[in-house]
Amino acid sequence: MINKRRSAAVLIGLLTATALIGPPPAAADDETPEPPAEPPKVELVLDVSGSMRARDIDGRSRISVAQQAFNEVVDALPDETQLGIRVLGATYRGEDKKQGCRDTQQIVPVGPVDRTQAKAAVATLRPTGFTPVGLALRSAAQDLGTGSTARRIVLITDGEDTCAPPDPCQVARELAAQGTRLVVDTLGLAPDEKVRRQLLCIAGATGGTYTAAQSADELTGRIKQLVDRARDTYTATPTVVGGSAGCDGAPLLAPGVYSDREAFAEHRWYRVPMRPGQELRASVSVALDRPVNPDYGVLLRATTPDGRELVRGVDAGSGRTDVVSAGLRWSAAEEESPEPAPTGTQPARTVCLVVSNSFAPRPGTQVTPGMPVELTVDVVAASPAPDGPDLGRGWALLLLLTLAGLVTGLVAGLLTRWWVATWREN
Helix, strand or coil: CHHHHHHHHHHHHHHHHHHHHCCCCECCCCCCCCCCCCCCEEEEEEECCHHHHCCCECCECHHHHHHHHHHHHHHCCCCCCEEEEEEECCCCCCCCHHHHCCCEEEEEEEECCCHHHHHHHHHCCCCCCCCCHHHHHHHHHHHHCCCCCCEEEEEEECCCCCCCCCCHHHHHHHHHHCCCCEEEEEEECCCCHHHHHHHHHHHHHHCCCEEECCCHHHHHHHHHHHHHHHHHHCCCCCEECCCECCCCCCCEECCEEEEEEECCCCEEEEEEEECCCEEEEEEEEEECCCCECCCEEEEEEEECCCCCEEEEEEEEECCCCCEEEEEEEEECHHHCCCCCCCCCCCCCEEEEEEEEECCCECCCCCCCCCEEEEEEEEEEECCCCCCCCCCCCHHHHHHHHHHHHHHHHHHHHHHHHHHHHHHHHC
8 A cells, every 4th residue: 555655656746747847858869769870962063154164273174173173072982972963054055044044954863973974974064054053052952852861062163143033042041941951062163252252141041161262172172071071960960949939938958959040130039957956058159141230249148937147148240250159158056955855856947048139131131031040058067166275264264374474474584684694794
C-alpha cells in the first residue's frame, strides 16, 4: 500500500511539473534516430554570356580562366561530394531578349561526378548570350532539391543580371525565406561596383560569401575552398524557428543554433528554460542583405516573463558592415537561496530573449521578407567570477594589519639608518 501511494505521489508530481513548465523546448539536435546522412551537394553556376569573352584576367579571356578553374576543381573534388553544373547565356545567339533570358541549362546533373564527362561539358562552352542570373539561381535551387542537409550554389559571373525580373537578389531572399537550407556563394570576375553590390546582396540573403577573383589562381583556390566548405559544414545548419511579438507564447529553445527572419524595427521574443546554478549564453547576428540607412544597431536582451530586464548586449554600425552581432551572459546564482533544494527538485524558470533592431530601409528597398537572423543559445553550469583573497574579519584582520604595520616600520627604519650612515661616511 505504501509503495502504491509513493508511486501515485511521484506520478502526480511529474504531471504537476510538466503543467508548470509547459511544452518541451525546441531542440536544434533532435534525439530521435537520424536517417543516414545525405552527401554534400553543390552546384556550380557559370555565366557564359557574351561579356565572358573579355581578355582581362592574366591576359586571358574570362571564360578560359573559368574553364581551367572548373577542371582543377573537378580533379580535386572529394569523392563523397555530389556536384552539378548549370550555365546561363550559353546557347542563344540571337537578339530576342525574351528568348535569350530563358537561356539556362544544367549540363551536368547533381550526383556522383564523372570527371571526364564534367570536364568535356565545360570545355565546349563559348560565350554567347544574355545574363539571366535570377532564373539560373531559381533553377539551380530546383536542381539541388530539398532535404535535411544544406545545399550550396557557387555562382561565377562577370556582370549583373540583364534579364530582371526576376531580380536575382529577390530570388535569393525568396529561397532563403523558404527554409530550404540553401547557401549561395558568389564570385565576381569583373571589378564593377554594380556587380559587386548585386553579388553581395545575393550572398548575404542566404548566408553565403562574396569574393572578387582577379586571377586564375584566385578563382581556382576560392572555388576549391567553397566546395570543401560544403563537405565540412553541410550538416551544421540552424533550426528554423519563428519568434513571437511577446514573451507569452514565444517558442521554447533548447541549446542550439536557430535561424529566423526579422522585419525592420521589430522585436522578436523567444524563451529559454533554466534551472538554478545554470548560466545562459546567447548571441545573435543579423545579416544586412539589402540597403539600409546608416547608424543602426542590434539589441539582445534577457528579461523575466514580467518584463524585468536582467542583462543586455548591443552592437551598432554606420553602414560599413554586412553583419551586426550582439551577445550576453547571465546566471541566477545571486538570486538563489542559501540552501538550494536537492538536485532533481529545483524548480525551472523561464528567461525571455528579445532580439530588436533599429534598421531603417532606404527609399525603394524591399522590406519583405525580413532580414536573416541567426540566434545561438547555450545553457551551461554557472561560472561566477573568482573571489578575491580573504584577509579575515574582526580581531584576526586587526592583528594581521598591526603585524604588517610593525614589519613595514621596522624595515623602513633599518633602511633609513643604513642610508644615513653611508651618506655621512661619503
